[in-house]
Amino acid sequence: MADRAGPSDGRRHRRGRGLWLYTAMLLPGTAWMSIFFISALVVMVLLSFGTTDELGNPHFGTTLANISRILDGVYFTAILHSLVYAVCSSVICLVVSYPVAYVIARHGGRYKHALLGLLVAPFFANYLIRMYGWQTLLSDEGPLLNALHHMGVPSTFHLINTQGAVIAGLAYGYIIFMVLPLYAAMERMDPAIIEAGRDLYGSALRTFLTVTVPASSGGAYAGLALVFLPSVGDFVSNDLLGGPGTVMVGNLIQDKFFDGQDWPLGSALSLVLMVLLLLFLSAYVRHNARQAKEVQL
Amino acid sequence: MNSTPYTPTRRQVLTAGAGLGAAMALAGCGLGSDTGGAVKADRAVKAEVDGDLVYFNWADYLDPSVLKGFKKKYGVKIITSNYDSMESMQAKMSAGNRYDVIFPSAQWVEKLAAAGQLLRIDHSLVPNSTLIFDHYRTFADPWYDANSAHSIPFSMYKTGLAWRKDKLGDQLTGSWNDLWNRKAKKQTYLLDDRDEVLGMLALLLDFPLNTAKPAHLEAMVQKASTLRPYLRGFSSTDYRNLLSGNAWIQQTWSGDMAAVLNNADDPSIYGFESPKEGTPVNSDCYAIPANAAHPGTALLFINYLLEPENVIKNMQYIGYPMPVHGTEKAYEKIVADFPECKVTLSDLSDELYFDDGSVAQTRRRSDAWTSIKVG
Numbered sequence: 284m285a286d287r288a289g290p291s292d293g294r295r296h297r298r299g300r301g302l303w304l305y306t307a308m309l310l311p312g313t314a315w316m317s318i319f320f321i322s323a324l325v326v327m328v329l330l331s332f333g334t335t336d337e338l339g340n341p342h343f344g345t346t347l348a349n350i351s352r353i354l355d356g357v358y359f360t361a362i363l364h365s366l367v368y369a370v371c372s373s374v375i376c377l378v379v380s381y382p383v384a385y386v387i388a389r390h391g392g393r394y395k396h397a398l399l400g401l402l403v404a405p406f407f408a409n410y411l412i413r414m415y416g417w418q419t420l421l422s423d424e425g426p427l428l429n430a431l432h433h434m435g436v437p438s439t440f441h442l443i444n445t446q447g448a449v450i451a452g453l454a455y456g457y458i459i460f461m462v463l464p465l466y467a468a469m470e471r472m473d474p475a476i477i478e479a480g481r482d483l484y485g486s487a488l489r490t491f492l493t494v495t496v497p498a499s500s501g502g503a504y505a506g507l508a509l510v511f512l513p514s515v516g517d518f519v520s521n522d523l524l525g526g527p528g529t530v531m532v533g534n535l536i537q538d539k540f541f542d543g544q545d546w547p548l549g550s551a552l553s554l555v556l557m558v559l560l561l562l563f564l565s566a567y568v569r570h571n572a573r574q575a576k577e578v579q580l
Numbered sequence: 581m582n583s584t585p586y587t588p589t590r591r592q593v594l595t596a597g598a599g600l601g602a603a604m605a606l607a608g609c610g611l612g613s614d615t616g617g618a619v620k621a622d623r624a625v626k627a628e629v630d631g632d633l634v635y636f637n638w639a640d641y642l643d644p645s646v647l648k649g650f651k652k653k654y655g656v657k658i659i660t661s662n663y664d665s666m667e668s669m670q671a672k673m674s675a676g677n678r679y680d681v682i683f684p685s686a687q688w689v690e691k692l693a694a695a696g697q698l699l700r701i702d703h704s705l706v707p708n709s710t711l712i713f714d715h716y717r718t719f720a721d722p723w724y725d726a727n728s729a730h731s732i733p734f735s736m737y738k739t740g741l742a743w744r745k746d747k748l749g750d751q752l753t754g755s756w757n758d759l760w761n762r763k764a765k766k767q768t769y770l771l772d773d774r775d776e777v778l779g780m781l782a783l784l785l786d787f788p789l790n791t792a793k794p795a796h797l798e799a800m801v802q803k804a805s806t807l808r809p810y811l812r813g814f815s816s817t818d819y820r821n822l823l824s825g826n827a828w829i830q831q832t833w834s835g836d837m838a839a840v841l842n843n844a845d846d847p848s849i850y851g852f853e854s855p856k857e858g859t860p861v862n863s864d865c866y867a868i869p870a871n872a873a874h875p876g877t878a879l880l881f882i883n884y885l886l887e888p889e890n891v892i893k894n895m896q897y898i899g900y901p902m903p904v905h906g907t908e909k910a911y912e913k914i915v916a917d918f919p920e921c922k923v924t925l926s927d928l929s930d931e932l933y934f935d936d937g938s939v940a941q942t943r944r945r946s947d948a949w950t951s952i953k954v955g
Binding site: 334335336337338339340352355356357358360361422423424439441443444525526527528530535538541542544545548 | 665667668670674691692695765766774808811812813814824825826936943947950953954955
């Protein structure tokens, strides 16, 4: 805090040129965000209260009908699916990524960056393409099921078009967003504190639980948020790997915009989803703030 | 001290951004309020070359050699664009893009004509159209376009059930109830199409095909829920599901069935039936947008495509029958082993056509469809 002289002090000395310059530098970014981000968002919010004509063209309006349609059951089932699948995939990502990030950060040595590069490489391929790959992999006559059948798994057992396939697809799709923050957190961790734990006669497990886990928890929380948020809104995984019982809210939104030609309802669904996610996000931010305060104390 | 930068407060930045964003959004408020401007749906057009043809269709929905023939005969270029759904076709037209010829489905002819987006077609300028209108009387005054004033039929199809004979047997009962087949548990697909699925349920329950009555819709949603234990998915790639072996029974379009049979290693393992409760019939059409830049070339193009030899080439290429007199035998040959794929005059006379209701009715049907999909 000490290095921040009260901003008003600084400003008093340098009105005029400096002020103008900094404002000018802000312009491009502000304009970009305003045009492409905020205005799109405003259109979406406004359209949530809109109507459609006979051709399916959207019109702005002031009706609450779209919001009230959503409150009617089935949409909530889809939102619930999305939330549950997103939580499951985030947890799977955490469980899978933690040891991976740990090994690379703590024992990767001079191969650290190469290993990280290898992990990132598959994600250069488009998400959609990777999901198509999974579709083939999991299909009834695909390699995985063929192998399982040979091992005696009954032929009525399917992988594709199940909840498990959707969750696995999501986890695979976004796992890199878990690995990277975890790696960053563990990489920053001072090995001396682990040694200190051992010096204080902590067992390996105890040291891990009381030293390593808390020190990397920031990365874990960031990873959970980064995986959870895009998973909730995802529709590709369910589209390609899901079945009739796994519709997610992203699918409904996509449906309303493309096939259903009901942009206002699609917008209203997006709005409801956004409000829900904002609630989650604010809980996350508040949790982080509280933790930061505890660390300072 | 001098180096302390000017930092606008968070509130200043947010206010400025939100203000600018709102201004941009409001500037864009014309969204969807004007579709096409002042176009005239009934201007006088002559059937003569008035420029290159701007062609807008599904991908692969005409034999390329026929297109080549037209270019050669009239010395024009064909500028091709494709759409992947009727909705995206409409969106691009509404955005102001100008096309000379489009291929909307019956339902979309109805919508676009009502919105004044289709040019009136004088049938005397398309002499070959008599091959349709004099022989297929349904199309002289079809359900979707009074007197075919804005459209000329292109292809016909109906919706039935395709199944795997090697898995489920050579004969089913010839009813939509065949979808509820224990042996096909988790190998059953419905089309991912609101009207087709609601239509099938309405036929089974003896309701009007396009019903939007809340009580009917409720019963249909209920009926659909009993199919869920068998259902593997909603998918309109009927063709792929059947060929890949994932589908043992699938609600299928007759033209796609013809394509499956042409592409299967062993076509004899597939069956196709037109359920006795009724099979919805549909038609894709030729139409000219009201704002077309070269409607004269478009008229010549439609007439050229209606030459029986070109019709036959196209039927062989896409697998769909066309209501053009003199081509019936050729189609029978294409589907010789699978006569169920034919769309007959009696299919047409059953009048099971999808139709759009009011915005409120469409909304109720959409909600029912969502309930069926989410379950």
